[in-house]
Amino acid sequence: MKRISKRQIILMAVGLCLLFIWPRPEFLTAQQVDPFYKQLYDKAVNAYRVGDYKEAARDFEVGLFGLLSSREYSAKCNVYLSLCSFFRKDRQKCREYLDAAQKHLDEEGFLGLELDAQDLFNLESVWYLFYPRTSIFPGRNEPLEKPRTNHVSTGNSEEAIEALEGRISTQPKAIYAYYELYDLYVHEDNNRRAKKTLEKLIKNNSREIKGYYLLGKMEYRERDFRGAGKHLERFLNLSKDVPVENTIMTESLALLILNYNSRGNKKKAQELALDYLNQLTETALQAVSLTDAEMAALRDIIKLVRRLSD
Secondary structure, eight states, rough: OOOOOHHHHHHHHHHHHHHHTOTTHOOOOOOOHHHHHHHHHHHHHHHHHOHHHHHHHHHHHHHHHTTTOOHHHHHHHHHHHHHHHTEEEEEHHHHHHHHHHHHHHOOGGGGGGGHHHHHHHHHHHHHHHTTTTTTTTTTOOOOOOOOOHHHHHOOOOOHHHHHHHHHHOOTTHHHHHHHHHHHHHHHOHOOOHHHHHHHHHHHHTTTHHHHHHHHHHHHHTOOOHHHHHHHHHHHHHTTTTTOOOOHHHHHHHHHHHHHHHHOOOOHHHHHHHHHOOOOOOHHHHHSOOOOOHHHHHHHHHHHHHHHHHH
16 A cells, blocks of 8 residues: 655645635634744745845745735735845746735725835835736825835934944845935935945945936936936846836936937937837826926927937
8 A cells, every 4th residue: 555645644634724714715814823924924024124035035935825814914925925026027926926916905905914115115116017007006096105214204314324324234135225225315415325325235236226227317417427327328228127117217218318418419319219219108208207498308309209210
């Protein structure tokens, strides 16, 4: 008689559990979460917070199996797995986990999960990559405002800066810490330190695409056209392999075109506008942050390119 392996016994036990649990949907919300898997979930969240998306994804995947009894935690695990996949440049898994998360939501949707404000902001950005014409939050027609770090509102900015600088020093891959520190410096109108933070970010994380966008945008505003061109071009090159929010993509293109134009390289400005003509629609342009003069100049370039391409 063939001996049954330990793995087969475990699978049979899990199957029997699911057989009794599955017909009772109310069990999914009433059952208490297993402490072991809850602890694993918390560990995964901590790994996610410091930018270790590979370890976080591994723990979320294991945790997801043990948290099937909770609709909330099943949804949260899939949300974080989607965000981990986004930051790891895996667009296909990013969408798969996002769609899986929706199957576990109640009538409150994603807002009912009570996620951190920054996570909600990132989740909304990911949503618009795949579903640009629909709102992730029922009843909302406008995107969330980018959250500020909690230390800004409590007035503990000096302590927050010291803590974030320490975190970056010991964990240079903790990407979120750079952005929180950048936000703090911007809030205090310390553009020099904000710029230094972004420079450190891309030095330690050379493929962190948003850092190039923010740095290029800041340099353009300072009329450092050479620096802006360098970093916006790097952003554009990385965007070929990395999912980018439509508004950020459009604004980066607009600034780079205007940058070329300001440096007297009108031919390059027109060539770039021609290459991305489908992206530079009037609807897309209305969502970017440009001055009236910049918008007028950009529209003139686009109009000229359209006329020449006809």
